[in-house]
Amino acid sequence: xxxxxxxxxxxxxxxxxxxxxxxxxxxxxxxxxxxxxxxxxxxxxxxxxxxxxxxxxxxxxxxxxxxxxxxxxxxxxxxxxxxxxxxxxxxxxxxxxxxxxxxxxxxxxxxxxxxxxxxxxxxxxxxxxxxxxxxxxxxxxxxxxxxxxxxxxxxxxxxxxxxxxxxxxxxx
Amino acid sequence: xxxxxxxxxxxxxxxxxxxxxxxxxxxxxxxxxxxxxxxxxxxxxxxxxxxxxxxxxxxxxxxxxxxxxxxxxxxxxxxxxxxxxxxxxxxxxxxxxxxxxxxxxxxxxxxxxxxxxxxxxxxxxxxxxxxxxxxxxxxxxxxxxxxxxxxxxxxxxxxxxxxxxxxxxxxxxxxxxxxxxxxxxxxxxxxxxxxxxxxxxxxxxxxxxxxxxxxxxxxxxxxxxxxxxxxxxxxxxxxxxxxxxxxxxxxxxxxxxxxxxxxxxxxxxxxxxxxxxxxxxxxxxxxxxxxxxxxxxxxxxxxxxxxxxxxxxxxxxxxx
Numbered sequence: 001x002x003x004x005x006x007x008x009x010x011x012x013x014x015x016x017x018x019x020x021x022x023x024x025x026x027x028x029x030x031x032x033x034x035x036x037x038x039x040x041x042x043x044x045x046x047x048x049x050x051x052x053x054x055x056x057x058x059x060x061x062x063x064x065x066x067x068x069x070x071x072x073x074x075x076x077x078x079x080x081x082x083x084x085x086x087x088x089x090x091x092x093x094x095x096x097x098x099x100x101x102x103x104x105x106x107x108x109x110x111x112x113x114x115x116x117x118x119x120x121x122x123x124x125x126x127x128x129x130x131x132x133x134x135x136x137x138x139x140x141x142x143x144x145x146x147x148x149x150x151x152x153x154x155x156x157x158x159x160x161x162x163x164x165x166x167x168x169x170x171x172x
Numbered sequence: 173x174x175x176x177x178x179x180x181x182x183x184x185x186x187x188x189x190x191x192x193x194x195x196x197x198x199x200x201x202x203x204x205x206x207x208x209x210x211x212x213x214x215x216x217x218x219x220x221x222x223x224x225x226x227x228x229x230x231x232x233x234x235x236x237x238x239x240x241x242x243x244x245x246x247x248x249x250x251x252x253x254x255x256x257x258x259x260x261x262x263x264x265x266x267x268x269x270x271x272x273x274x275x276x277x278x279x280x281x282x283x284x285x286x287x288x289x290x291x292x293x294x295x296x297x298x299x300x301x302x303x304x305x306x307x308x309x310x311x312x313x314x315x316x317x318x319x320x321x322x323x324x325x326x327x328x329x330x331x332x333x334x335x336x337x338x339x340x341x342x343x344x345x346x347x348x349x350x351x352x353x354x355x356x357x358x359x360x361x362x363x364x365x366x367x368x369x370x371x372x373x374x375x376x377x378x379x380x381x382x383x384x385x386x387x388x389x390x391x392x393x394x395x396x397x398x399x400x401x402x403x404x405x406x407x408x409x410x411x412x413x414x415x416x417x418x419x420x421x422x423x424x425x426x427x428x429x430x431x432x433x434x435x436x437x438x439x440x441x442x443x444x445x446x447x448x449x450x451x452x453x454x455x456x457x458x459x460x461x462x463x464x465x466x467x468x469x470x471x472x473x474x475x476x477x478x479x480x481x482x483x484x485x486x487x488x489x490x491x492x
Contacts, residue, residue, distance in 0.1 A: 047258075047260055047261065051260070051261040052258075052261065053256050053257070053258040053261055054256065054257040054258045054261075055256065055257065080257055084253065086248065086249055086252035086253075086257065087252060087257035090257075119257070120252065120255070120257035120258050120259060120260070121248070121251065121252065121255075121257070121259055122259055122260065122296060123259060123260055123263055123266060123286065123293070123294045123296070124260040124263060126260070126296075127260045
């Protein structure tokens with residue numbers, strides 16, 4: 001009997017925790033997309049007003065941007081400086097490596113990767129257009145993420161608890 | 173210290189670097205240019221002609237059946253390396269169509285021109301790159317230096333004339349080094365070719381008493397140098413644009429000597445730019461040095477008195 005109780009409580013705790021993690025990832029995705037928008041603003045300022053070289057600009061952004069998204073920039077800068085990779089390739093690789101460590105979805109990853117396609121290989125006007133285009137696309141993802149968060153955040157938490165509770169009742 | 177070829181190899185794609193490394197075992201001391209054209213064979217230009225590589229890495233002056241080719245992605249990766257992935261930060265160089273590299277070498281590029289309100293705003297869709305290897309021939313100016321000196325601290329105004337790739341800039345560089353040993357020299361290096369400055373530091377030895385105004389247009393450069401550096405002689409290259417005459421006259425009127433170079437094929441009408449012809453006809457230059465390639469780049473073919481056109485030196489051995 002006590003084993004049933006113990007198993008049921010574990011199930012309840014696990015299920016509730018899963019719900020909390022899922023709801024937290026909804027929240028994190030929104031904040032990480034917002035951080036990315038902020039980082040792109042910094043990037044625009046770095047190249048527009050200071051004409052900073054790309055790798056250097058990415059390292060600056062890596063220092064200033066929130067930890068979750070700074071990895072994209074720092075890793076890409078390292079690829080460019082240490083492995084002499086072209087900007088596009090460095091960015092794609094960095095996104096591939098760093099994306100699983102964030103709460104961002106694969107569809108967000110595609111948008112972020114697209115930003116790398118023209119990175120560094122056009123004049124100022126082209127770069128600024130590229131940044132603004134990326135910002136507009138990320139804005140759309142951000143709005144979608146906010147919508148999902150509104151819809152799902154409390155649902156995940158409640159559902160996790162309820163599923164765990166159902167399991168507990170069935171067990172005992 | 174890396175030599176010219178090694179310095180340039182740092183910008184090339186690994187595939188082409190590997191090809192070049194094998195060729196470097198052969199004699200590439202006369203290497204003048206490395207040519208990359210999308211969809212065309214990889215080419216090296218030397219004083220004795222153009223060379224290609226076969227797929228088996230054989231180096232030959234005859235185009236092989238299966239040459240090592242250059243592809244668009246090679247050009248793109250080269251451009252990324254040249255611009256450090258930051259084309260936007262080098263807009264001025266982009267408009268000029270070339271970039272000065274460490275060691276004074278120059279990378280020129282072609283592609284699709286971007287126009288803004290009718291004037292060139294940059295280049296995109298790059299299709300060819302030309303690496304011009306800069307060299308320093310210490311001592312090549314000794315042959316002409318004695319024709320320039322008119323007295324202690326006094327230097328004749330001189331013009332060096334030659335077609336492209338005959339060593340005008342190399343000669344100017346060495347004259348700067350030699351003259352800078354005894355008089356104050358100011359260099360207006362509009363295209364960063366004479367001193368090859370990278371981040372303000374000259375890549376070549378241009379003399380002990382030499383000040384360099386890098387990337388500055390001649391007219392403004394003359395004013396700055398005369399006002400700030402009181403040079404005894406001003407060295408500048410490739411004159412012939414409108415306004416250059418006034419700029420040179422300003423220096424001469426201020427008592428400084430001028431040593432300049434110009435594209436041309438000799439003296440007389442139709443052999444060079446009209447602006448230069450007018451300056452020569454006006455007697456601005458006391459000495460005219462004509463370079464050629466008859467005995468390799470940098471051959472001094474003739475040294476003339478700029479006013480009466482009498483020959484002071486000729487390659488065949490005549491010395492006045």
